[in-house]
Amino acid sequence: MSLKRVVVTGVGAMSPLGHGASELMAGLLQDRSGISRVEELRKVQGLRSLVAGLVPPVDPKLIDRKFRRSMSPMSIYATLASHEALAQAGVPEETISGGRLGLCIGSTIGSPFTYEEFFSDYLKDFSLERIKSTMFFKIMSHSCASNVAQALGVKGRIMAPAAACATGVQTVGLGFEAIALGKQDMMLCGGADELHPLTVATFDIISAASFRYNDQPASTPRPFDKDRDGTVCSEGCGILLLESLDSALARGARILGEIVGFATTSDPTNISNPDPAAIAACMRTALEDAGLRPEQVDYINAHATATELGDIAESVAIHDLFGPRVPVSSLKGFLGHALAASGAIELIATLGMLERNLLLPTRNLETIDPRCAPVNFLRERTEVAADVAVKNNFALGGVNASLIVRRFHD
Structure with a gap:
């Protein structure tokens, strides 16, 4: 169909x-x-x-x-x-x-x-x-x-x-x-x-x-x-x-963006410790759902809650799938972690960034943890016409979710 x-x-x-x-x-x-x-x-x-x-x-x-x-x-x-x-x-x-x-x-x-x-x-x-x-x-x-x-x-x-x-x-x-x-x-x-x-x-x-x-x-x-x-x-x-x-x-509605891919997957390796391979698999499945390749992604809005295990695992997963090129930032430094609300609030902000041709940095990121994988962490406001973005959410209990959004094109 x-x-x-x-x-x-x-x-x-x-x-x-x-x-x-x-x-x-x-x-x-x-x-x-x-x-x-x-x-x-x-x-x-x-x-x-x-x-x-x-x-x-x-x-x-x-x-x-x-x-x-x-x-x-x-x-x-x-x-x-x-x-x-x-x-x-x-x-x-x-x-x-x-x-x-x-x-x-x-x-x-x-x-x-x-x-x-x-x-x-x-x-x-x-x-x-x-x-x-x-x-x-x-x-x-x-x-x-x-x-x-x-x-x-x-x-x-x-x-x-x-x-x-x-x-x-x-x-x-x-x-x-x-x-x-x-x-x-x-x-x-x-x-x-x-x-x-x-x-x-x-x-x-x-x-x-x-x-x-x-x-x-x-x-x-x-x-x-x-x-x-x-x-x-x-x-x-x-x-x-x-x-x-x-x-x-x-x-005749004004269109703020388009949802093009989604995946939610289980990580059965540990109920509290995230596995980079499982996170990467979730993002990869979302990209496949969208019919997109990793090199077509322009920005990743990370879940990144400022916990040691979570930050490191997500950065490793991003690096494994996307390499060091794609800009990455988390909005938790501005907002804290609003739990069930966090992904939706941050997705609204991500659409707002795409609309403004502007990517916001990770607030309070002063010295990158060397244990995080070498991805392109945004540390200052960047003007760029990003088209495709990934939004990540990961939960205790091994629940992973990734969404792909892009600017609307006729």
């Missing part, structure tokens, strides 16, 4: 750099750090990391009470970002509710704040008498997807992958496949997460959280840098509206 071409016609974001995709790009272009010292983290005894990337305060009343009462912060982020993406794309109300729009939005888990609220009350006397019925809808693993669908009136297919740090790219890839196969005309795709102190604690327990820069939050994380000391957790949401090319052209 003939596959449909899939393009991006709208984006929305809530990130540590501000509300909206325009604020995201403005912060990146201004070389701003979204990382701050978070005093709330001090309440967790034994927690070393006191830095995080937080979304600026949001007014929940922007969403009708009928819908927001079943929403935790991450569902609020996802709903507002979805509204932004649809508005940018100029999608009419009748299309949203007509069944040809679906969504694929994931998170790492349900709302951790709601879990805490529930167990703090329940464990007092093991009573359910005070528990609100809406609490369940905040802790479902598909909370973001369901809440967005309810708030917007979406009647098409609904999917909610939960693949931790690989979620953002997975959702876009699954939406890409749904449209390419003709199952939907449009898909809202992305990931969302909210930051809870135990999120940071999880990374600290496995010795993967940054803590040596607690008093210099803008100096961390440091992907690929020899002085890195781990991940900085953050929160937010990235949403992309994917649409068949036929639909976009018929509507």
